[in-house]
Amino acid sequence: MPELPEVETTRRGIEPHLLQHTVKQVIVRQNQLRWPVPKNLNKTLTNKRVLQLDRRGKYLIISFENGHLLLHLGMSGSLRITPPNTAPRKHDHIDWVLESDHCLRFHDPRRFGSVHWTKDSPYEHPLLIKLGPEPLDTEFSGQHLFNKSRKRKAAVKNFIMDSHIVVGVGNIYASEALFLAGIKPSQPAGNISLIRYDKLAKAIKKILRAAIKQGGTTLRDFVNEQGNPGYFKQKLNVYEREGEKCKNCNSRIKKITLGQRSSYFCPRCQR
C-alpha cells in the first residue's frame, strides 16, 4: 500500500505528537506480522522518550534514548494518533501509549508490515543497509539509473521498483513516473539512453513531491495519522485507468502484467 509519499505523509503527521513525548506502555495484540514483533517491547520502551523521527525508503525510524524502532507499513498498514480511551478496532495490532493517553496505533489487516528494534545505527540494519539512494536526494539522478541499468534485461518498471536501485518507488508511482517520462514500462532497463533516464529521474522526483503535497494516494485504505485519506488519486494519469482515455492524447490506457504486478501505460505517449 504505502509508497514513499504515504510513508512521508505519515511521518510528518505523527512527528509533532511524538517528539519529546514519553511512552507509558506498549500493547502488542498481534505479534505475527511479516516478521515476529520483537519481544519485550513494553519493557524496552516504557518511560523512554522519542528523540527523532526519520524515514529511509518506506521505513519509518523512531529514535528513542535507548535505540531505534523501525516500522514498515507493508501493503495495508497505517499509523494513527488516537485520543485517550479509543477502543481498538479489528487489526489494530500495536499501541504505543503516551503519557497523555494518546496512542500511536498500528493497524494492518494483511500483516505484511513489520516492526524492528535496534540499538545500533538504524541505517546499518540488515534490511536498510543495502538500500539504494533516496529519490528526492540530489545523488539520485538519471546518471545513477543509467549506470545501474547497463546490461540489465529486466523491464524498466521492475528496475525502478527495486529498492536496491532506488527506494520508495512502488507500483503506482512507477507507472505514473514512466508515463510522465514517455517510457514504455516493458522496455528492458539496459536499452534506455542516458537522456531518457534523465527524464525518468526528474519524473520520479516530480511525481513523489506532488504526491507528498497532496498527502499521498488513497486507492482503498491509506489514511494519515488523523484517519483521513490522501488526495493524489485525482491526479493519477494511468494507474487503474485501463480503457480510459489518456489525458494527453485520448488513446486508451492499457494494462499489462510485469513482475506479477499490474502496470498501466499509454501505448501512444510511451515508447
Add this chain to the structure above:
DNA sequence: AGTGCGGCCTGTCCGC
C-alpha cells in the same frame, strides 16, 4: 549477479 517466482495475510469484488 540478475531474474523470476512463491509466499506471507485479509478483504473485496466479480462471475457462476
Add this chain to the structure above:
DNA sequence: TGCGGACAGGCCGCAC
C-alpha cells in the same frame, strides 16, 4: 446467498 478465484500501495528468500 454462497462459494471460488482473482486481485490489492511490498518485498524477502529462494531457486535457477
